[in-house]
Amino acid sequence: MKILKEVTEWFVDYRQPNHTYLVNSKNQIVAYAKWHSQKDILISKSKNQLDNRYRKFIEVSHKGLEKIAKNTKDALPEKTETIKPTENIRVFHVKSKDRVYTVSFNKKNQSVNCACIGFNYRRYCKHSEVVSKQLGIK
Numbered sequence: 001m002k003i004l005k006e007v008t009e010w011f012v013d014y015r016q017p018n019h020t021y022l023v024n025s026k027n028q029i030v031a032y033a034k035w036h037s038q039k040d041i042l043i044s045k046s047k048n049q050l051d052n053r054y055r056k057f058i059e060v061s062h063k064g065l066e067k068i069a070k071n072t073k074d075a076l077p078e079k080t081e082t083i084k085p086t087e088n089i090r091v092f093h094v095k096s097k098d099r100v101y102t103v104s105f106n107k108k109n110q111s112v113n114c115a116c117i118g119f120n121y122r123r124y125c126k127h128s129e130v131v132s133k134q135l136g137i138k
Contacts, residue, residue, distance in 0.1 A: 001030065001069040004050070004057040021057075022065040023050050024072075031068050038064060083115075092134075094127040101127045110137055 006018035017035035024030055028047045034040040041064045083104045085091045092103045094114075102115045112132050118125040 001025070001072070003060055003062050003065050003069070005060045005062075006055060007058055008055045020060065020062050020065065021050055022062075022069055022072075027052075030072055031065060033062055033065055038062070041065065041068065043068065092131050094130050096127060103127050103131045105131060105135060112137070 002023050003020060004023060005020040008016075008018060010016035019035050020033040021029055022031045026047075027050050029044045029050050031041055031043045034042070083089065083091050083102055088107045090105045090107065092105070094101045094103050104113050105111070106113070112128045112135075113119065114125050114128045116125050116127055119128055
C-alpha cells in the first residue's frame with residue numbers, strides 16, 4: 001500500500017482541495033484524509049481507481065492512514081459472480097489481461113452472458129464474442 005499526497009496546482013478561481021490517499025497495489029482508493037485535517041479520514045466502500053490524469057502526487061507518511069493500512073489487506077476483495085453449470089447452462093472462464101471472466105451459455109435460448117461490466121452496459125463484450133466463436137453461434 002502507498003500513501004500519496006496530491007500536490008497538483010489547480011489554476012482555478014476557487015479552492016480545489018488536494019487530499020492524501022491510501023491506495024492499494026491495484027491503484028484503488030482504500031481511504032483518504034481530507035486536506036484540512038490530519039484526523040478527518042474517510043474509508044472507501046467501493047473500489048474506485050485513483051485518477052492520475054493531469055494530477056501530481058508524492059509519496060508521504062501519514063499516521064492515520066498508516067494505521068488503516070496495517071489493518072487492511074492489500075487489495076479489497078473482488079465481487080465474483082459464481083455461476084454453476086446445469087444441464088442447460090455451460091460455463092466458460094475467459095482470461096483477459098490480469099482477470100478471468102465468467103461467461104455462461106444458455107442452451108435453451110442460445111444466449112451468451114458475461115459477468116464483466118462492459119456486458120452489463122452493452123449486452124456485448126469481447127469475452128462473450130470469444131465464447132460465441134468457440135461455440136459457432138452468432
